[in-house]
Amino acid sequence: MKLERELMRGAGPTAVLHLLSNRPMYGYELVEALTARTDGVLAMGQSTLYPMLYNLEAKGLIEAEWQAADNGRDRKYYNLTGKGKKKLQTDLEQWNRLAGALTALGVLKGAPA
């Protein structure tokens, strides 16, 4: 099941920043990772991903660099900046607080005591 547009708009950038916090990744790799690791919930096409990446880059949260892969093909790798790390930290805190609030209300199922 895919998320509604508004939810995706909020969750997508945080998810991308989180994936890039582990290591630099290129576009196709990000698409695949988002699909595989979220069971398709956060799957996004190129028409969503690349504009999102450009926006994050324009805000200085990520930076890009062209590199030649082992197979000789060019790939544009995206990496988290210092500003991006701080933003991710802030986003994660907010998502946790949101999840906690929704759990307290019984909207989300909490972890067993």
Next chain:
Amino acid sequence: MSTAATHKPAARRRDPTADERIAAADLPEPVAQRIAAIVRATRLWKSERADIARELIAHAQDAITAGRTPEDAAESLGAPATIAPLLRRSAKRKRHWLWQARHRTLQAIGISLLAMIGVYIVLFIRFNTGSPDIKHNYIAELNERNSAYTDDQKALPAFEALHRAWLPVQSPLLTFDTRDEEGNELPRHAMERYPFSDPNDRGYDGLVAAHAEVLPQLDAAIAASRRPVFGMLYSDRYERIVDENGFQYFEMLPPAEDPHLSGPVIEVLLPALGQARQISQLFAFDAAHAAHHNNPDRAAESLTAIFDTARLTGREHTLIASLVAVAIQTMGETILLQILHDHPDLFNEAHLTAIAHTASVSGRTARDLDFETERRMFGDFLQRAYTNDGRGDGRLTAEGVRLALYLDAITPENLNELTNTTALRMRLTGPVAMLAYGSRRDQREIHDRLMRLADDLLATPPASDEHRRLRRQADELTDELGSSPRYRMAAILTPAFLRSIESAHKGKAQTDATLTTIALHTHRQGTGRWPDILDELVPHLLPAVPEDPFDPGRPIKYRLIEGVPHLYFVGANAQDNHATRPARHGTHFPNPKSLSRRYAQGDNSPSTRPEDQGDWIIYPPEPSR
């Protein structure tokens, strides 16, 4: 990153374009076409398009390598119409801040221009769809005052008859030489200082002969001057009549009953006022001539006719008529003072009393400036220039702009501009004028404030603190009127009321002094001597000794110098110069403004101007007269 090495293109090598990269990637046809379509649709810079193409190529290659079909890989890139605008928007956000600043500035300018165009369109529609609502017939209202009087109660018909008779007779007198054939200056001609002509002047006999030719009409006009009203017809319609001698004059026609068909009140023609001035000059000459021939009855009658004419024109209740009345009154006083000086034994007490009574009444009437007609004139202008929302407000119309241009066309340049102003130009620039020049209510409010101030200024003694305060207010308000575009329309029709009030105050001082001079002569007739002090005249010949307007709180100055009485005001230098005139001064000494300035300043600071160093002597009259 250990598996990848940083790729650096060779220095100075030209970066491939998007199309070159797509061609070089050797992609399946559907994928290549889709990437080319997307990149083309972004309409970004060439380098940006190449960068996006490179990334989408890598993406598609990864997808095909992962086992997806070319069609599927192409489809997964998205529709060009959807993805291209998103890419374009986000890619532009990455551009340099200088580009961003320029872009936003241009955007702001564009938006502002659009907003201005939008506002102009709204104003254009409002301006060109508004039309005046002409309801009142102000010209008819002006004529109502005289409509209650019959023709035999009006002086004007007899004045017109005299004017028409005098025109052809006077005409040859106006052409005379001032130098002979050898260039030598000839003696002064009687017409050079008419009506104060002297029997010794060259051509005096011709003037007397011309005067004799119109005697029947002159007698009728003198008799008519005693009538209750002048009887002017206010109208913008007239016929230009040319008589058998080629002289032209205006035959006034009744105004249209429908105000839509008549012109504005400001266009009303008042030729009768000019005639009244000319007739008064004829009365003045008649009085002087009678005095020269020792005919006191006729001289008194003619002098009385001058003052009666001032009364008649002053009663017409328009500012311009009042100013004409003040001028006629001043001329009558001047000729009277001259006759009293040159023929001190001409009049008996009865003559002097009758002249004093008429001059006193006419002086008051002439000075009683009435701004009611100015108010009506302004109301008429507003109803012809603005729309009417029924609540006293409205906006400027194309007719209003046309009317304002017409009224403002007082110089040849302006007239040319008006002539060249096409209807289209007026329609285009009018909306801006509508915005800049303020509403109907704005014009009405400032005009009402000015007119109230004018009434108050007339009603307060000129040397009082209250008058000074009002005068300062009036100065501020007229400054605002002259400088603010908001009141541009009101400024066109606001009379020079301060100057009129100054003239009225000067007129009052001169009339007071003239009446005192008559009282002096009456006293001499009764006692055989001039009084030692003016208090001897009070109260049987003078209700009170008049105040010196240049020396507030103190009386007019009086001295007997070598047996000749001297009556004078101290003048703008505020010093008693012992009845000495300034060494140099203009015809209209003292300038009413110098009087008004003294009142307005309120500090009694004497004028140091050379032309003000002396006294304003009322009697004896100036020798050059």
